[in-house]
Amino acid sequence: MSTAAETPAPAPEAPAFAPLRLRPREERRLRAGHLWVYSNEVDTRATPLAGFEPGEPVEIQAADGRPLGTGYVNPRSLICARIVSRDRRHPFSRSLIVHRLKVALGLRERLFEGPWYRLVHGEGDRLPGLVVDRYGEVLAVQLNTAGMERARADVLAALGKVLRPRAVVLRNDSPVRELEGLPRTVEVAWGEVPETVEIEENGLRFRVPLAGGQKTGWFYDQRDNRARLARYVRGARVLDLFSYVGGWGVTAAARGAAEVLCVDSSGAALERVAGNARLNGVDGRVRTLRADAFEALARLRAARERFDVVVLDPPAFVRRRRDLKAGTEAYRRLNRMAMQVLARDGILVTCSCSFHVERALLARLVHEAARHVDRNLQVLEQGHQAPDHPVHPAIPETEYLKCFVLRVSLA
Numbered sequence: 001m002s003t004a005a006e007t008p009a010p011a012p013e014a015p016a017f018a019p020l021r022l023r024p025r026e027e028r029r030l031r032a033g034h035l036w037v038y039s040n041e042v043d044t045r046a047t048p049l050a051g052f053e054p055g056e057p058v059e060i061q062a063a064d065g066r067p068l069g070t071g072y073v074n075p076r077s078l079i080c081a082r083i084v085s086r087d088r089r090h091p092f093s094r095s096l097i098v099h100r101l102k103v104a105l106g107l108r109e110r111l112f113e114g115p116w117y118r119l120v121h122g123e124g125d126r127l128p129g130l131v132v133d134r135y136g137e138v139l140a141v142q143l144n145t146a147g148m149e150r151a152r153a154d155v156l157a158a159l160g161k162v163l164r165p166r167a168v169v170l171r172n173d174s175p176v177r178e179l180e181g182l183p184r185t186v187e188v189a190w191g192e193v194p195e196t197v198e199i200e201e202n203g204l205r206f207r208v209p210l211a212g213g214q215k216t217g218w219f220y221d222q223r224d225n226r227a228r229l230a231r232y233v234r235g236a237r238v239l240d241l242f243s244y245v246g247g248w249g250v251t252a253a254a255r256g257a258a259e260v261l262c263v264d265s266s267g268a269a270l271e272r273v274a275g276n277a278r279l280n281g282v283d284g285r286v287r288t289l290r291a292d293a294f295e296a297l298a299r300l301r302a303a304r305e306r307f308d309v310v311v312l313d314p315p316a317f318v319r320r321r322r323d324l325k326a327g328t329e330a331y332r333r334l335n336r337m338a339m340q341v342l343a344r345d346g347i348l349v350t351c352s353c354s355f356h357v358e359r360a361l362l363a364r365l366v367h368e369a370a371r372h373v374d375r376n377l378q379v380l381e382q383g384h385q386a387p388d389h390p391v392h393p394a395i396p397e398t399e400y401l402k403c404f405v406l407r408v409s410l411a
Ligand code: SAH
Pocket: 215, 218, 219, 222, 241, 242, 243, 244, 245, 246, 247, 248, 263, 264, 265, 266, 269, 291, 292, 293, 294, 313, 314, 315
């Protein structure tokens, strides 16, 4: 093991850092722990943003020239720079990425027995703009900023060194790439990416699509919330809306549900639900319905179908702040309709992964939905994203997943 005293001079691959100078007093948020610089905080006379290339490595400096850290800049983005390292001896470089990956891996190895988890959660793992999901020996990587895109070779080399993966897919299709002026693509970075991979969660097995297809991967963030289902589903009729490949529905069946209906608009996802039900020996108790979730709810209600447990885990309805009004209304309507197909004293598990819909707002609009249809709610449990999605306490955006377990009673 090397000690600090033995650490050689800065690694040779460390990039050259151009200075990025802030305006007076704009360093305070960074000193308090934040990692982002907004474009209006830059002293553009000293360091014009137009003089930088997207993703260029920079040293971020206070107005008096004192260094705050190294990272990267993107003149095209509102968040125009992010700090990756505050330590001058270990600036943003391939070897720093290796170090951060090892720290991230250490946490996951402590948390989980098997190699199925989110390995890197961006700022939450002090690797701004980088997301890595691990599927055993296959990695799915998202380079969500111009800085990480530019460091692609270093990121891949670092992943190769720390994990020796068999294959890596670059799932650079996230909408956040557009805010950075980056194209949305999916490419194989190396190896042969299999069509599907098998993962384990809470002792159950799931086959997950990876290559091809639009929606791929697994939502590891719900692991602990899916585990909560066990105590509510014994002998129950369960409705899993937006089921994708059956994370909730198959878990419910495996934990003793009498009958599960998984609804999704994607036929390919529902084929996987059936496969995953078989994989866990519960295929006799899991049915699928290909439909729009709202339409399915209306039809189920008209047919007087009732469920003891309804799970609502939709895609983000509010991706941008300007969608807040329409998205909020969609959550309200969806929750109201779900309550209308719940049996007496039923359980509603309702989630939102929209960062802009804060926990208090989700609680309020679910409550409003209940009042609208004359139901009373009891909040039984509140869930967050699983710990392989660590939250950076200074950066609210790293915390996004809300889950409520509610009992819904007639007024
Ligand atoms: N609950 C899932 C994650 C949801 S991903 C899990 O635990 O893994 C979002 C899913 O919603 C996708 O499978 C997508 O096909 C589906 N979807 C999106 N809009 C829909 C709609 N209007 N009706 C039904 N399904 C929809």
